Amino acid sequence: MSGHATYEFKNPVVRWIEERLPIFSVIRGQAIDFPTPRNLNYWWTFGGIAATMLVVQILTGIVLVMHYTPHVSLAFDSVEHIMRDVNYGWLLRWLHANGASFFFIAVYIHMFRGLYYGSYKSPREVLWMIGVIIFIAMMATAFMGYVLPWGQMSYWGAVVITNLFSAFPVVGETIVQWLWGGFSVDNPTLQRFFSLHYLLPFVLAALVFLHIWALHVVGNNNPDGIDVKSEEDTLPFHPYYTMKDLYAILIFFLVYLGFVFYSPWYLGHSINFAPANPLSTPAHIVPEWYFLPQYAMLRAIPDKLGGVLVMFGSLIILLFLPWLDTSKVRSNRYRPLGKIFFWLFVIACLTLGIAGSQPAEGAWLTVARIATAFYFAYFLVILPLLGKIERPKPMPATITEAVLSKH
Amino acid sequence: MMKKILKMLATAALGFGLMTGPALASGGEQKNAPDYDFSFEGPFGTFDRAQLQRGWEVFRQVCSSCHSLKYLRFRNLAEPGGPEFTVEQAKAFAAQYEVQDGPNEEGEMFMRPARLSDAFPSPYPNEEAAKAANNGALPPDLSLIVKAREGWYYPWYISPFIKLVKGNGGAEYVRALISGYEEAPHGEEKEGLNYNPYFPGHWIAMPPPLAGEDVEYLDGTPNTIEQEATDVAAFLAWVSMPKMEERKKIGFMTLLYLLVFALLMFMVKHAIWRNVKH
Numbered sequence: 001m002s003g004h005a006t007y008e009f010k011n012p013v014v015r016w017i018e019e020r021l022p023i024f025s026v027i028r029g030q031a032i033d034f035p036t037p038r039n040l041n042y043w044w045t046f047g048g049i050a051a052t053m054l055v056v057q058i059l060t061g062i063v064l065v066m067h068y069t070p071h072v073s074l075a076f077d078s079v080e081h082i083m084r085d086v087n088y089g090w091l092l093r094w095l096h097a098n099g100a101s102f103f104f105i106a107v108y109i110h111m112f113r114g115l116y117y118g119s120y121k122s123p124r125e126v127l128w129m130i131g132v133i134i135f136i137a138m139m140a141t142a143f144m145g146y147v148l149p150w151g152q153m154s155y156w157g158a159v160v161i162t163n164l165f166s167a168f169p170v171v172g173e174t175i176v177q178w179l180w181g182g183f184s185v186d187n188p189t190l191q192r193f194f195s196l197h198y199l200l201p202f203v204l205a206a207l208v209f210l211h212i213w214a215l216h217v218v219g220n221n222n223p224d225g226i227d228v229k230s231e232e233d234t235l236p237f238h239p240y241y242t243m244k245d246l247y248a249i250l251i252f253f254l255v256y257l258g259f260v261f262y263s264p265w266y267l268g269h270s271i272n273f274a275p276a277n278p279l280s281t282p283a284h285i286v287p288e289w290y291f292l293p294q295y296a297m298l299r300a301i302p303d304k305l306g307g308v309l310v311m312f313g314s315l316i317i318l319l320f321l322p323w324l325d326t327s328k329v330r331s332n333r334y335r336p337l338g339k340i341f342f343w344l345f346v347i348a349c350l351t352l353g354i355a356g357s358q359p360a361e362g363a364w365l366t367v368a369r370i371a372t373a374f375y376f377a378y379f380l381v382i383l384p385l386l387g388k389i390e391r392p393k394p395m396p397a398t399i400t401e402a403v404l405s406k407h
Numbered sequence: 408m409m410k411k412i413l414k415m416l417a418t419a420a421l422g423f424g425l426m427t428g429p430a431l432a433s434g435g436e437q438k439n440a441p442d443y444d445f446s447f448e449g450p451f452g453t454f455d456r457a458q459l460q461r462g463w464e465v466f467r468q469v470c471s472s473c474h475s476l477k478y479l480r481f482r483n484l485a486e487p488g489g490p491e492f493t494v495e496q497a498k499a500f501a502a503q504y505e506v507q508d509g510p511n512e513e514g515e516m517f518m519r520p521a522r523l524s525d526a527f528p529s530p531y532p533n534e535e536a537a538k539a540a541n542n543g544a545l546p547p548d549l550s551l552i553v554k555a556r557e558g559w560y561y562p563w564y565i566s567p568f569i570k571l572v573k574g575n576g577g578a579e580y581v582r583a584l585i586s587g588y589e590e591a592p593h594g595e596e597k598e599g600l601n602y603n604p605y606f607p608g609h610w611i612a613m614p615p616p617l618a619g620e621d622v623e624y625l626d627g628t629p630n631t632i633e634q635e636a637t638d639v640a641a642f643l644a645w646v647s648m649p650k651m652e653e654r655k656k657i658g659f660m661t662l663l664y665l666l667v668f669a670l671l672m673f674m675v676k677h678a679i680w681r682n683v684k685h
Contacts, residue, residue: 038685080478080550083650090650091657239679247676250669254662261658262450263571265554270575273555273647274547283607354563403684 030216035234036241037222039403043117044220045248046110051208052249053103058201060096068148070194072187075150076275094264100142101267102256104290107135115321116342118330119221125322127214132318134207139291139315141200144193146288151272156285158185158193164298167305184278224402225330226395233399284359292356293349297375299360300368310372317379324379326387334393341382348374438604440558440576440583445641448574450659453652454645457626459490462642464622465635467500470549473541473613475529478550479646482523488652489645497523504528542599544612553577553640553647578644580605586636588615 007025009015018024067086069078082089111131114120120128147158162179166172181188219228228234235241259266265273267289271282287295294311301307317324332339348371355368396402446455463484466476481501485494492500501521506528509516521528529548531537538545558576561569583605591602600610619632628634645651 084478243676243679247672250665250672254665257661261654266571270555270557273551
């Protein structure tokens with residue numbers, strides 16, 4: 001797929017550099033000529049969209065840091081300073097705050113796409129696992145970023161999440177104090193969260209580089225889940241997919257910027273416009289929407305340590321997915337049972353999201369427990385078994401055949 | 408047109424919400440604020456200058472005796488997108504307040520009349536003083552109150568849609584709260600607390616701030632309690648989001664630009680892929 005393409009460049013300067021660092025042939029080979037399956041649908045545009053959101057977050061974040069002050073007595077004021085006194089500060093702040101949400105929207109769709117079309121299966125296991133690590137790293141980044149404005153939900157979210165680590169026996173208390181840098185969530189906590197919130201996006205960028213590298217070694221999966229057999233199955237990345245991705249990015253931005261300009265705090269919490277107050281606990285402490293499914297799993301388990309293990313387990317289990325799914329067929333297009341259970345899994349995740357937004361009591365607690373059980377059963381029971389009992393539909397021999405049979 | 412469609416959607420959504428479960432409404436004991444059609448709602452809504460100017464009078468003559476407004480600077484009063492007083496008017500307002508400055512050459516702190524660059528001075532020197540003067544209750548700063556409070560709570564399956572169309576109802580909450588005090592239910596009176604159905608938990612330390620005819624409106628608007636409450640809620644909405652008009656204006660142009668760009672890209676994409684079966 002990748003190989004080292006040899007190109008003859010006419011421009012003498014380009015040739016001179018190329019002989020010393022083959023950067024032009026890499027760009028030509030990987031970003032322009034890179035053979036890409038011809039049948040990718042619009043679900044495949046979300047990888048590029050997610051990468052674009054990371055760039056938006058880093059650029060807006062770097063400028064916000066020029067005006068933000070990471071100190072418990074100044075952080076909230078400095079955010080209001082950005083909102084009121086910095087030229088277009090309100091725009092930077094809302095681009096960044098909503099950018100986090102839309103980064104997660106893109107990544108969640110990207111992950112479900114990989115799940116549906118079996119993009120994690122051989123030979124793409126490492127590609128998938130790097131993706132899972134990116135997901136976990138961006139969750140940590142987003143959590144710490146939400147603490148920085150130092151509003152009520154920032155503060156109490158930090159208290160609840162850091163306290164989770166106290167559930168671990170023997171070392172729990174020590175870990176929590178080490179995270180806090182003291183005996184409560186306070187200035188040292190805010191400052192280290194700020195430092196890490198600035199560091200982790202660059203780690204993310206490096207991981208994304210590895211993710212794309214792994215992608216370019218094994219090549220794209222595709223909606224039919226069939227290996228590329230010949231050149232006729234593929235199209236050069238440019239202009240076919242560069243232009244298609246750009247079009248998709250623009251549509252995505254229309255929605256994203258619609259929120260930025262017309263409902264900038266719709267996805268947040270009103271109470272976070274009140275400054276952090278350690279003496280007054282908000283009535284409901286809930287994380288940002290993108291953590292609600294994990295939050296529901298945490299609270300579904302009556303035991304604190306159990307809840308923490310289940311919550312982290314729900315992420316770690318994704319690393320083992322390539323070996324838990326025993327089906328030889330990648331795409332759910334050809335898996336009649338796999339398709340049904342995939343959609344049940346999507347419903348379970350959405351249900352967990354709703355349950356996470358409600359107080360953990362009564363019927364919602366039961367719902368959260370059932371959905372949590374299904375979440376784990378999907379990976380540990382259903383996917384391993386389905387591969388053995390399911391009869392896949394007949395598959396076309398090549399991508400070209402699949403494409404032509406549609407027309 | 409857009410506003411009309413949104414309003415219809417809101418009404419439909421609200422009707423559905425009311426039909427299916429007022430009993431289910433969560434969020435503690437708190438009565439939903441009545442919806443009010445503020446001029447700044449909707450994608451093209453702007454502030455009503457005269458209303459913000461009236462609201463400013465209500466704030467400074469009534470609210471400011473207990474509440475601070477620390478993120479408002481006097482210069483903001485003359486900036487575009489707000490009450491848009493003239494710079495002279497804003498200077499004159501500032502000059503009526505004293506702020507602490509210093510230290511001077513002798514090392515002493517001193518008081519001087521406020522300037523345009525000064526923040527609106529707080530009524531109390533610190534939180535403890537504010538509590539001591541108010542029976543132990545702290546009057547919150549009002550700079551962000553409209554964004555920090557919500558006016559209505561609906562069941563989970565309808566709330567996200569109502570809030571997307573109508574917002575969180577912070578301005579409606581302020582309006583309903585300060586004009587919506589009621590007699591405490593018989594035999595349930597609480598010492599030093601007042602009954603207000605719109606306040607979470609119903610018992611609020613703040614005594615009714617408005618009675619009607621609290622301020623003299625120079626523009627001849629009748630100074631009823633509802634009018635005063637509405638005006639000051641609008642004023643505080645502006646203080647919470649002073650860049651709202653700029654935001655909506657830039658937003659409209661940005662989305663229009665993106666829409667045209669996306670249309671062009673669609674045509675580019677279509678032209679490139681036209682002869683490829685995929």
